[in-house]
Amino acid sequence: METLDAVTALAALAQETRLSIFRTLVRAHAPKEDEGGLAAGEIAEALDVAPATLSFHLKELARAGLVTSRRQGRSIVYRADLSAMRDLTNFLLKDCCQGACGVIGTTARQRKAECVR
Numbered sequence: 001m002e003t004l005d006a007v008t009a010l011a012a013l014a015q016e017t018r019l020s021i022f023r024t025l026v027r028a029h030a031p032k033e034d035e036g037g038l039a040a041g042e043i044a045e046a047l048d049v050a051p052a053t054l055s056f057h058l059k060e061l062a063r064a065g066l067v068t069s070r071r072q073g074r075s076i077v078y079r080a081d082l083s084a085m086r087d088l089t090n091f092l093l094k095d096c097c098q099g100a101c102g103v104i105g106t107t108a109r110q111r112k113a114e115c116v117r
Contacts, residue, residue, distance in 0.1 A: 001087045001088065001090070001091040005065070006088055006091050006092070008063070008064045008065075009064045009065065009066055009084065009088050010088070011064070012060050012061050012063070012064035012066060013066070015057070015060075017047070017049060017053070018057045018060060018061055020047050021047065021049075021054070021058065021061060021067075022061060022066060022067070022080055024038065024046055024047060025037065025038060025043070025067060025078055025079060025080035026080045026082070028079075028080075029079065029080055029082060036079055037070075037077040037078050037079035038077065038078060039072070039075040039076065039077050039078075040054060040055070040058065040075070040076055040078065041075070043058075043078065058078060065081060065084045066080065066081055066084050066085065067079060067080055067081060068081050
């Protein structure tokens with residue numbers, strides 16, 4: 001991930017409604033791409049956000065690469081892009097403990113043990 005991509009993603013999440021949308025979509029995630037996610041109306045209802053406002057925020061999250069969408073019948077279903085979030089997290093933690101510990105995918109106990117060495 002490039003620095004500019006990280007800044008764009010972080011800027012998108014640095015707004016209360018967009019952060020709530022992303023977290024809501026994470027909770028609705030399913031392993032398969034054609035499953036999971038929420039229709040725009042479901043997101044608007046869950047967060048009590050006006051449709052026009054929601055549309056604006058979803059567009060910003062999509063521009064940052066944090067959400068994807070697919071047409072399902074008459075609805076557009078949105079999903080959190082967890083691989084994009086993983087890339088962002090890896091970018092942020094790349095130099096954790098000066099590279100001495102593998103932070104991503106380990107438990108807190110494993111991280112502590114590796115960083116203490």
